[in-house]
Amino acid sequence: MKNINKDEILQPNHLACPGCTAALSMRLALKALGRKTIIVIPACCWTVINGPLGKNYAGVPVIHTAFETTAAVASGIKASLSMQQKDDITVMGWAGDGGTFDIGLQALSGAAERNEDIIYVCYDNEAYMNTGIQRSSATPYGAATTTTPPPIQKDRPKKDLMELVAAHDVPYIASATTAYPQDLIKKFEKAKNIRGFKLIHLFVSCPPGHKSVESKSIIISKLAVETGVFPLYEIENGVYKLSRKPKFTDVKEYLSLQGRFKHLKDKDIEQIRKNIEKRWEKLNKKFEN
């Protein structure tokens, strides 16, 4: 067992829903990054979690900003700190999937292409949860949301964020989830010590949005990995490295724990299985190289 930093930077009484692993993700990320960290938070669940005016549960400086501006604001902070020779401060963008896959993608692409020395974190709960569960381009195939109610559930696969950012030739990209906390912490520690643009893609379980039981968030996150739905891997300077080889257990178990998939018919689940296979075929080729 790796020693986990005992310093609790995230403060208690934050406003996350019970069972939200977006809050747990922040707790673990800050254990890795330490107190010399500045966070940029766009419109997302964390706008609420961090508390209203006068509160700052993150425990490190936070700037709340416009939905689509995370990567650009973080770039500006880094430029300023660098002019002040405050190079020991980590600048982290902390955005949801809507703010990353959709509205913030342009600014993210700009910052990645410039190779800004920031850590961009997307905590991905696979829909616009803060506005009440609307589909985003991170919503997986088959999921019900308030804008994709069955039978018009989402019929397109999730956008591949890791590959999108990989196309920018940045030094570090990784996926992680709180079900594997040591892996998550290790990846944040690594990101902190690499200069240039870093992306960390976090799978986050959301009981109200996924229609799941609060106590099952970690199990769901674990199953996301073990079924192959959410691969844990790193792309370091273009080299792909698998962090954990999934057991490829039946995806049905993962789906059955979440009400957002309860309408799915056997043929839909078969399609999901095919999508997983297709994704892994592509990925395995990358791991081999």
Add this chain to the structure above:
Amino acid sequence: MSKKIIMGGNDAIAYAVRQSYVDVVSAYPITPQTSIIEKIADFISKGEMNARFIKVESEHSAMAAAIGASIAGSRVFTATSSQGLLLMHEVLHWASGARLPIVMANANRAVAPPWSIWAEQTDSLSQRDTGWIQFYASNAQETYDLLFLSFRLAERVKVPAMVCMDGFLVTHTKEPVEVFDNEISEFISIKEKREILDIDNPKAYGALAFPKDYMPIKLEQNDAILSASNVFNDIAKEFELISKRHYAATEVYGDSKADVAIIATGSIAEVAHIAVDNLNKDSIKAKLVKINMFRPFPKKELQEALKDVEKIVVFDRNISLGKGGIIKDEVAGSLGINNIIGFVAGLGGYDVTEQDMEKATKDVLSGKVKEDSYLWGEK
């Protein structure tokens, strides 16, 4: 010692930015602003300016990065125009709401469609509610001087400021500009202490405000912008001691006992000087009231300048579609007056001459024009 250099407004802005101890520049190209940021890149490449230049992928990100750099403690400059400024709209609010003294140059350019790259002020006047101080420069000298004044003012009242200049007419018209050597450095090196992101005092900025908190914050912001009127006069006095050039929110030119006042901004105000001279020669007692600072709105200054005139004629190089000239509307509304006629003129860079203004003024005085109108005709 100061010297005179032949420059356009864009060159003058870049020159002033180089002398203003700017730490971070974040910008995106757009005609007719681009030569500002090209010049800045050139200064940086030659080691004449020590700043980070973030070459962002949009104006939206230009302002967002400016916000990040400013809240982290840097003096920040950006420049844009027209479509770019409109793309920034949401982020302009974020900058002013966070009370960040960012300074921006805006090349006033008409808004598409149809495409136009020529002068019009609808772009910046339609940002008048974003909580930014707005200056309108009439010539290259003013762009140069207002840039220094903007940094000092913005930082004192913690409100961002934009210097607007008519595309091509002010941005590119080359004229002699008196530039400082080192004598400005004491004035411009003053940077006010302000709250910035601090890892030893971890606060959250911009968090959710419930109704009981939101309104007081907005009223405080409004008071800060209003206070910029008096603060500007103080800073302008300081500037005058160095430059021997006087700046105020409004400027009056012509017959002090005028019966008719012409109100104009930007390049039209420059031409209006000639129109006033010609009207005076025709025995019409006229004066120009040039608005240099549009936000905060110079209500007191305008009341004073307009108190004894019978008629007021406003030339607006802008249009609030469905309403009319924006400056005319604001002057009439703010002062509660009705002896005022507005002409929308020169949209999309259409030429506005002194003859146009003289004729329009005479038509108002003769009663031929009784309502707001526009200037149009083959040239």
